[in-house]
Amino acid sequence: MTSAASIRDRIRDGSVSARRVTERVLAAVDRVNPDLHAYLEIFHDSALASADDVDRRLAAGDDPGPLAGVPFSVKANITSLEGESTAGSKILRGYRAPYASTVVRRLQEAGAILVGKTNLDEFGMGSSTENSGVGPTRNPWDTDRVPGGSSGGAAAAAAAIPGVIHLGSDTGGSIRQPCSYCGVTGLKPTYGRVSRYGLLAFASSLDQIGPVAGSAEDCALALGQIAGRDPLDSTSADVPVPDYLSELGKGVEGLRLGIPREYFVDAIDAEVRERVMEAVETLRGLGVEVEKVSLPHTEYANPTYVIISAAEASSNLARYDGVHFGHRTARADDLVDMYSRSRGEGFGAEVKRRIMVGTFVLSSGYYDAFYLKAMKVRRLIRRDFERAFEQVDAILCPTSPVTAFPLGSRLDDPLKLYAVDILTVPANLAAIPGISFPCGRTREGLPVGAQVLGRPFEDSVVLRFAHAYQTETDHHRERPPVSADVEES
């Protein structure tokens, strides 16, 4: 099957041109996108021009970079010089970023080819991609269901067309949960592992950019290029970047894997639990030692996340004021009225809710009871993980309590949508890496995702678990009804 790694190798050894690959990818995207609405923009001309450049450099004997010719997309809340960077919000309709994000620049410098920008819940706020200001994305396994979110465009695109690397962002599960619903692999790296420069901020202490792809190997390939210290993001960590691809070869024999009792509660769908426990058995067969662990504050993680992410969002989104960029109202009595109307007209319902909640928990009289309290509970959640990681090398649990749900089925009550995040938000609060990979399907045919969490900056360990599983099983090779091949010839 096509992978980004195989595309890279075949371009490098001359068995296919970058132009040919790019043409096939663009044709495949054009074929599936009307059904899925995964891509908001497709860059036919600039992608082909970049591909020709790669081919010219290869012909001249130059090194066009470690990812030469590999197709990639970015979520529309990550800036690129190509196209618009709207974060899926009406307030940024038509916004063309004057600078490229560090991740896009690094992939392009490595020779990778940007083919388009993917859909998301507005500013990354949502778990279904239904909160997109430009219409929902559909799940390629069942187009009446959501792809998850907020990186739903990336996950749906990855499921439909293998061989492309997608960059998403994850604040409370926005990479992992859609990967679970679409049957693909996605990594939320350790906080600080990847520069956030050029990521339109949602919650700065939780946000992290990471790869979505067809396999752990392709995620490792991408992470190797985007990870590392960036002077333009002072929270990016000055920690050496290992060769993630060669790390994969180390396998998992003798590693200790913890199964947290608190993550297998009644809210978990029975079939999800079965598939995930089968994955545990597969890993046990590879020499992994499985142990029970406890993360006692798990039930408090989601309320803590709701408070902290909303607080940070209310502050970050203050910049959308109708002055510097984005939508400005047509009529306003004075400056404050201009701000309020521009924001009222430009933001969607969920974004308004979170700004309101965030403003409230930060306001005088409520700060201690909500925001300060949540920061203290965040410490307790981190300690849970620190203790568990004294006992085990990684933790395995479901990515989401449920599988892809029907479009519209959870929109009437925000808490119904927040409930699907309960197993992913702890990793963001604890700033640790987490990967989701497909571990089979339900009787209805919907993908189930397993999640492996690791110690800070041990992104390679969670990648190794997913890769070891994928060398032993074929779930990551299963293809949805809506799909198109970048066929090899």
Add this chain to the structure above:
Amino acid sequence: MPIEITERLVEDIARLSRLSLTPDEKGELHGHFEKILRYVESLDTLDTSKVDPSIFPHETSNVMRPDEARESLPVDEALRNAPATRDGFFIVPRIIQDAP
């Protein structure tokens, strides 16, 4: 002690948030806001009197860089996405009224 969510509180928060809301939005937000606050109030059951808040994702020291002049975005590029500009400035509604 649960906080009572009144229409007045919702309006105050909307004003602080610089969000103009339609009457329909106000009604819907009121209900959702109340649900979300009841949900997060569940943290009250936890004793955190002896816990330090976790303010930074990783506890690192301050990050410094040399104080050197560098190229920055040209003014016309920086203003390119602004809704209204003139002579290199952002235009905003008048904020000082004429004297009566």
